[in-house]
Amino acid sequence: MKKSKSVYHGHRFLAAVISCAVRWYFRFQLCLLDIGELLFERGVIVSYETIRCWCDKFGTSLARRVKAARRKPGLTHLVTHISAKPRQIRLEV
Numbered sequence: 001m002k003k004s005k006s007v008y009h010g011h012r013f014l015a016a017v018i019s020c021a022v023r024w025y026f027r028f029q030l031c032l033l034d035i036g037e038l039l040f041e042r043g044v045i046v047s048y049e050t051i052r053c054w055c056d057k058f059g060t061s062l063a064r065r066v067k068a069a070r071r072k073p074g075l076t077h078l079v080t081h082i083s084a085k086p087r088q089i090r091l092e093v
Contacts, residue, residue, distance in 0.1 A: 007058065007061060008058075013044065013046065017039065017044055017046075018054050018058065019058070019062065020039075021035050021039060021046075021051050021054055021055075022054050022055050022058050022059055022062050023062065024038065025051065025055050025059075026055070026059060026062065026063070032048035032049075032051045032052055032055075033048050035048070035051050036048045036051060039051075
């Protein structure tokens with residue numbers, strides 16, 4: 001039985017670094033330079049051009065995985081009304 005290779009196989013950086021950078025780009029709509037600075041703060045030196053290549057290459061597969069993992073409609077209950085009783089505070093002298 002053959003092991004299937006990771007989609008990140010053959011890249012210099014770890015899969016966690018690549019997926020984190022791609023997630024930040026699409027989720028928070030950060031510019032490539034900001035993502036490069038965030039990674040630099042974590043000890044990873046990478047150019048914005050590399051991040052752009054990662055987003056082009058892995059963006060669609062990440063979106064597909066996120067969409068598949070998203071909850072299906074109807075499986076959760078929506079809370080439409082919350083009622084709470086005010087707390088009674090007693091002050092004793």
